[in-house]
Amino acid sequence: MDLKEIHRIAREKFKGACRVCPVCNGRACAGEMPGIGGIGTGSSFIANYESLARIKLNLRTLHEIREPDIQYDFFGRPLKMPVLVAPLAGMAINMGNAMEEQPYLSAMVAGAKEAGSMACTCDGPNPMFFDLGMEILRQNEGWGVPTLKPRPEEAFLPLARRAEECGVNAIATDIDAAGIIHLKKAGQPAGPWSVRAWKKVISQVKVPVILKGVMTVQDARLAVEAGAAGIVVSNHGGRVLDHTPGTAEVLPAIAAAVKGKIKIFVDGGIRSGADVLKMLALGADAVLVGRPMAIAAVGGGKEGVAFLLTQYADQLRTAMIYAACGSLAEVSSAALQSREMG
Numbered sequence: 089m090d091l092k093e094i095h096r097i098a099r100e101k102f103k104g105a106c107r108v109c110p111v112c113n114g115r116a117c118a119g120e121m122p123g124i125g126g127i128g129t130g131s132s133f134i135a136n137y138e139s140l141a142r143i144k145l146n147l148r149t150l151h152e153i154r155e156p157d158i159q160y161d162f163f164g165r166p167l168k169m170p171v172l173v174a175p176l177a178g179m180a181i182n183m184g185n186a187m188e189e190q191p192y193l194s195a196m197v198a199g200a201k202e203a204g205s206m207a208c209t210c211d212g213p214n215p216m217f218f219d220l221g222m223e224i225l226r227q228n229e230g231w232g233v234p235t236l237k238p239r240p241e242e243a244f245l246p247l248a249r250r251a252e253e254c255g256v257n258a259i260a261t262d263i264d265a266a267g268i269i270h271l272k273k274a275g276q277p278a279g280p281w282s283v284r285a286w287k288k289v290i291s292q293v294k295v296p297v298i299l300k301g302v303m304t305v306q307d308a309r310l311a312v313e314a315g316a317a318g319i320v321v322s323n324h325g326g327r328v329l330d331h332t333p334g335t336a337e338v339l340p341a342i343a344a345a346v347k348g349k350i351k352i353f354v355d356g357g358i359r360s361g362a363d364v365l366k367m368l369a370l371g372a373d374a375v376l377v378g379r380p381m382a383i384a385a386v387g388g389g390k391e392g393v394a395f396l397l398t399q400y401a402d403q404l405r406t407a408m409i410y411a412a413c414g415s416l417a418e419v420s421s422a423a424l425q426s427r428e429m430g
């Protein structure tokens with residue numbers, strides 16, 4: 089199995105719903121929502137990719153680091169890499185029915201587990217999405233992160249209980265889904281909610297709670313105040329609001345404000361191990377990858393997902409050798425070309 093073959097099969101199965109472009113940068117699919125693109129002009133998805141591409145790495149070779157340690161402890165679960173699979177739902181509505189939702193999600197969760205990573209599962213207006221995640225996580229010893237919609241307390245907590253019973257060690261909630269129309273249309277409010285409301289909810293959940301969809305220093309500080317264990321710096325892959333900055337642009341200020349007080353995850357436009365290194369150097373503890381993982385699942389199933397994650401891990405190790413970093417703790421902004429130098 090190689091990536092070319094995975095992409096060839098995925099391209100066939102998507103039938104145009106995703107073009108499987110040589111670079112997944114949000115241009116060909118701009119505005120395709122429902123679909124796989126970014127909302128409106130597609131500028132927020134494009135900003136994710138382009139802001140990360142603009143960042144350059146220092147190349148260093150006078151040292152003796154040969155086998156960087158990239159193991160990452162995810163709230164007590166040892167991962168072989170600081171790379172997780174983002175929640176991506178909706179084969180029928182967003183991905184041209186390229187696969188049934190069950191085998192797709194199963195490939196994401198089991199493939200990630202096999203590679204020593206972890207995948208997020210989803211929630212949506214149709215209870216099928218959350219139920220599927222629960223069923224698959226139960227089959228995988230809770231090895232995954234259920235991502236709940238930011239529902240009102242009385243709807244959120246029963247889902248959180250079910251997730252806890254599956255043996256998961258953390259849950260997430262995509263607080264940036266607050267404005268998503270299809271939940272409102274289905275009569276299922278999804279916030280936004282105040283810090284006070286989140287504090288109350290989080291205090292009743294037994295496992296760490298990650299707030300996904302933080303793009304400002306203010307919200308990052310509020311997430312700490314709410315008692316969240318982690319944030320995902322994310323604009324939902326550019327799918328909720330047009331004209332946001334790229335996540336790589338807002339990450340350094342957020343890390344300066346809250347690093348060490350809360351775990352910082354980031355997603356958006358990450359396409360290689362070198363991109364992972366850039367995000368870590370900008371202040372993230374670990375990253376999530378979205379669209380390329382869905383493409384790998386469609387083109388190669390569980391093996392495709394494991395293959396791509398293993399490739400990211402290999403690329404990250406290589407990039408860390410060239411950045412003179414022997415471990416994740418050694419990655420810092422020193423890996424990045426300073427802006428003053430141009």
Ligand SMILES: Cc1cc2nc3c(=O)[nH]c(=O)nc-3n(C[C@H](O)[C@H](O)[C@H](O)COP(=O)(O)O)c2cc1C
Binds near residue numbers: 322358
């Ligand atoms: C088709 C599609 C479906 C998505 N579904 C969800 C979802 O159900 N929940 C969620 O929190 N994020 C969802 N996302 C956002 C991703 O989790 C992630 O934030 C984003 O895709 C990261 O950017 P990338 O695709 O450029 O790597 C979705 C994204 C796409 C493209």
